[in-house]
Amino acid sequence: xxxxxxxxxxxxxxxxxxxxxxxxxxxxxxxxxxxxxxxxxxxxxxxxxxxxxxxxxxxxxxxxxxxxxxxxxxxxxxxxxxxxxxxxxxxxxxxxxxxxxxxxxxxxxxxxxxxxxxxxxxxxxxxxxxxxxxxxxxxxxxxxxxxxxxxxxxxxxxxxxxxxxxxxxxxxxxxxxxxxxxxxxxxxxxxxxxxxxxxxxxxxxxxxxxxxxxxxxxxxxxxxxxxxxxxxxxxxxxxxxxxxxxxxxxxxxxxxxxxxxxxxxxxxxxxxxxxxxxxxxxxxxxxxxxxxxxxxxxxxxxxxxxxxxxxxxxxxxxxxxxxxxxxxxxxxxxxxxxxxxxxxxxxxxxxxxxxxxxxxxxxxxxxxxxxxxxxxxxxxxxxxxxxxxxxxxxxxxxxxxxxxxxxxxxxxxxxxxxxxxxxxxxxxxxxxxxxxxx
Amino acid sequence: xxxxxxxxxxxxxxxxxxxxxxxxxxxxxxxxxxxxxxxxxxxxxxxxxxxxxxxxxxxxxxxxxxxxxxxxxxxxxxxxxxxxxxxxxxxxxxxxxxxxxxxxxxxxxxxxxxxxxxxxxxxxxxxxxxxxxxxxxxxxxxxxxxxxxxxxxx
Numbered sequence: 125x126x127x128x129x130x131x132x133x134x135x136x137x138x139x140x141x142x143x144x145x146x147x148x149x150x151x152x153x154x155x156x157x158x159x160x161x162x163x164x165x166x167x168x169x170x171x172x173x174x175x176x177x178x179x180x181x182x183x184x185x186x187x188x189x190x191x192x193x194x195x196x197x198x199x200x201x202x203x204x205x206x207x208x209x210x211x212x213x214x215x216x217x218x219x220x221x222x223x224x225x226x227x228x229x230x231x232x233x234x235x236x237x238x239x240x241x242x243x244x245x246x247x248x249x250x251x252x253x254x255x256x257x258x259x260x261x262x263x264x265x266x267x268x269x270x271x272x273x274x275x276x277x278x279x280x281x282x283x284x285x286x287x288x289x290x291x292x293x294x295x296x297x298x299x300x301x302x303x304x305x306x307x308x309x310x311x312x313x314x315x316x317x318x319x320x321x322x323x324x325x326x327x328x329x330x331x332x333x334x335x336x337x338x339x340x341x342x343x344x345x346x347x348x349x350x351x352x353x354x355x356x357x358x359x360x361x362x363x364x365x366x367x368x369x370x371x372x373x374x375x376x377x378x379x380x381x382x383x384x385x386x387x388x389x390x391x392x393x394x395x396x397x398x399x400x401x402x403x404x405x406x407x408x409x410x411x412x413x414x415x416x417x418x419x420x421x422x423x424x425x426x427x428x429x430x431x432x433x434x435x436x437x438x439x440x441x442x443x444x445x446x447x448x449x450x451x452x453x454x455x456x457x458x459x460x461x462x463x464x465x466x467x468x469x470x471x472x473x474x475x476x477x478x479x480x481x482x483x484x485x486x487x488x489x490x491x492x493x494x495x496x497x498x499x500x501x502x503x504x505x506x507x508x509x510x511x512x513x514x515x516x517x518x519x520x521x522x523x524x525x526x527x528x529x530x531x532x533x534x535x536x537x538x539x540x541x542x543x544x545x546x547x548x549x550x551x552x553x554x555x556x557x558x559x560x561x562x
Numbered sequence: 563x564x565x566x567x568x569x570x571x572x573x574x575x576x577x578x579x580x581x582x583x584x585x586x587x588x589x590x591x592x593x594x595x596x597x598x599x600x601x602x603x604x605x606x607x608x609x610x611x612x613x614x615x616x617x618x619x620x621x622x623x624x625x626x627x628x629x630x631x632x633x634x635x636x637x638x639x640x641x642x643x644x645x646x647x648x649x650x651x652x653x654x655x656x657x658x659x660x661x662x663x664x665x666x667x668x669x670x671x672x673x674x675x676x677x678x679x680x681x682x683x684x685x686x687x688x689x690x691x692x693x694x695x696x697x698x699x700x701x702x703x704x705x706x707x708x709x710x711x712x713x714x715x716x
Contacts, residue, residue: 209644209683247628248640248684250697283578288587289627291682305579305586307625323580366646366687373688408645440687446649454648458682464625 126352128340129333129360130376133220137255140262143223151339152268155231156276159342161192164235168338171346172358177203177294177331178406178435180357180424189318190236190326199327200233200241201303202335205287205294207246208407209458210440213362213374214332218245218252221336222259226282228335230268231342233280236328241282244299247289256284291462295511296329297321298464309466310511333362355380357423365391367441368398374438380426384418387441399444402527406435408455409516411523412442431523447543448528449535452521453481459517467510473500474517481521484532487540494532498525564607568596572611582612586622590629599630627681635670635677637715639663640694643680646687651703655691658705662712675715 132138132146143149155164169184190198202225206214217225225243233241243256260282263269271279290308292298297311300322321327337359341349350358357379363386364374370392377386387393387403394400402412405422411432413420420430427434442451460474477500483489501522504514525532534542564572575588589608593600600608600623602616609616623629641659643652663671663678670677686692689701700711 206685207683210646210687211683212685212687215685246685248681248694248699250699286591287626288591288629289681290625302587303584305584305588305622307622323584364688366690367649372690404645438687440645440649443649451645451648454643454645458644462682 125378127360127376128344128352129217129224129336129362130220132224133216135220137219137221137259138223140223140259140266143221144266147343148223148339149227149266149268151342152227152230152234153274155342156234156273156278161235161237164231164342167346168235168341171341171349172356173334173337173341173349174357174424175331176333176337176361176436178208178409178433180434183330183334186318186330187232187235187328189316190328191319192237194326197240197323197325198236198238199322199325200229200236200238201296201299201322201327201329202229202241202243202332203294203296203299203329204243204245204249204252204332205299206249206332207291207294207462208409208436209455210366210404211364211407211436211438212366213364213436213438215249215252216362216374217332217336218249219255222252222255223263224336224339225256225332226259226263226268228338229282230263230273230280231338232328232330232335234278236326237278238328239280241280242303243282243284244287244293244303245284246287246293253284253286260284290464291458292464292513295513298511299329300327307464309464312510353379353423355421355423355426357425361422361437363390363422364438365441366439367403368395368443368446369393369441370395380421380423382419382421383413383439386422386439387418391441394441394443400441401444401446401448402442404440404442404520405432406437406439408440408458409433409512409519410435411519412527413523414527432519445543447485447541448524448531449481449485450541450544452524453478453485455520456481456517459513463513469504469509470511470514473504474514476500477504477517477521484535485541485544487535487538489532489536491536493536494525494529497521501525564593564604564611565596568592569611572608576612583614583618586612586614586619587626587629590619590623594629598636599633627679633670635674637676637696638694639676639678640681640684641667641678642682642684642686642690642692642694644683644687646683647691650690651705652691654705655693655703655708658708659693662709676712 165187173183174180292308298308302308317327361379366372402414417430420426456478460478463470465471501518506515571592572589575585593604606616609619691703692701
């Protein structure tokens with residue numbers, strides 16, 4: 125099984141000369157010397173690469189929206205803000221092979237004729253910051269960055285920007301505002317960033333995993349990329365599993381493996397003493413899937429058909445001893461806290477949702493609360509908010525209300541959490557006088 | 563008053579961007595790197611240098627989780643409170659940690675040694691629960707390991 129993205133991951137990562145020795149920067153040489161920018165875009169489009177940041181939009185298509193004949197600078201940004209709870213795949217690529225990302229960025233920047241590129245990296249990834257800073261310096265020294273790259277006349281400057289912590293920065297237009305030194309609130313679309321992005325100039329924002337794949341597509345072609353996959357979505361995918369499984373971790377696997385393979389084979393199934401109840405297939409903002417979905421294929425269409433989203437492909441497992449209400453409360457607490465407050469439904473609705481869930485979790489829930497929560501999933505759903513944060517926040521909630529409704533009802537009926545506050549063990553002596561009444 | 567070093571570093575950032583304002587976050591980061599937090603006075607100083615109003619700079623400063631508008635301790639503890647850590651035992655870690663420190667989220671120990679902050683997802687969910695102290699990441703945590711971790715920081 126080929127693992128192009130991760131086969132050369134090492135800690136510390138390969139230095140430039142070592143990376144070159146395994147074929148590194150050949151894609152830059154090939155693209156800038158022998159391909160027209162439009163041919164690079166056409167090749168990526170032909171590969172059917174879909175963005176790995178969560179939305180799954182065609183990468184080549186996105187690049188093709190950049191107007192190539194406008195004067196002035198264009199920008200490329202690697203979105204390395206990875207802050208979706210449950211998602212940890214990009215850290216692996218950033219810390220383990222920064223030159224692969226840089227090479228992808230140079231090729232992508234060349235395709236859109238960008239003059240400046242940024243890595244927007246989250247604050248917490250300290251090792252990644254060191255690795256990327258070093259890799260950028262090495263790439264400048266070797267002539268892969270800066271003026272007149274490899275004597276071709278193409279020039280590109282690259283900067284590392286470390287964020288100051290806000291989930292919204294992962295949304296591409298909010299990220300651009302943050303790069304411009306502003307609050308990370310989302311922008312109205314259209315115009316799309318491809319046309320009017322950073323400082324009003326054409327800008328492409330791509331995920332780290334997406335960009336890391338670009339050198340391989342340039343070197344080996346669209347058909348090779350498609351052949352890596354078991355389904356129509358090409359390539360491999362970095363899948364991850366966390367929660368109470370035997371071997372939490374991340375693996376590069378063919379796109380379209382089944383959830384059963386991932387959870388049972390790679391993650392080793394549930395830990396001793398724990399049962400499987402459900403899983404968020406692609407980070408905190410995706411709908412729960414349950415037992416009956418175990419044999420779905422983990423690609424964009426397969427997960428969508430099951431009523432959720434592949435998202436980042438990194439899964440959080442809910443076990444049978446973790447309270448689903450507490451689980452969802454934790455998620456909604458996160459979303460309420462990270463809402464940028466820019467639009468009212470999100471700013472007001474998410475804290476409301478969180479408070480309702482907390483009340484239920486604490487045994488203070490009322491029967492009508494479930495109806496109210498359901499209505500929130502509509503009020504904060506797609507089309508009613510400025511960006512996708514609140515609709516994303518509603519995905520785990522609406523599916524939890526569907527699949528774990530009994531748990532919600534039991535909290536309300538019994539005025540307590542059946543998980544965190546178990547009935548105290550009945551002393552043995554008590555059994556002498558009472559029969560079980562549970 | 564900003565120091566010469568702070569000023570020079572901010573000027574350097576200004577040269578990298580097409581409009582002065584765009585250096586706002588970098589300027590706040592520079593101030594915080596030198597003073598550990600961003601005071602009202604610093605907000606005014608940054609505003610002056612960037613031709614912005616203090617309110618505008620403050621609106622940026624208060625938006626971001628990791629720009630501190632209050633004094634903080636010598637070491638910042640970021641405890642990951644996101645879902646994988648929640649499932650894997652955040653509650654026990656939180657109880658032990660707040661017990662050892664004698665403070666809650668957002669507070670600083672009386673000796674000024676630690677400030678404890680919740681942090682959304684440290685991105686190491688396969689090794690949950692996790693926390694960071696300054697630049698150091700600790701993973702696969704167990705409550706019993708916390709006292710030794712804290713001991714490393716004076």
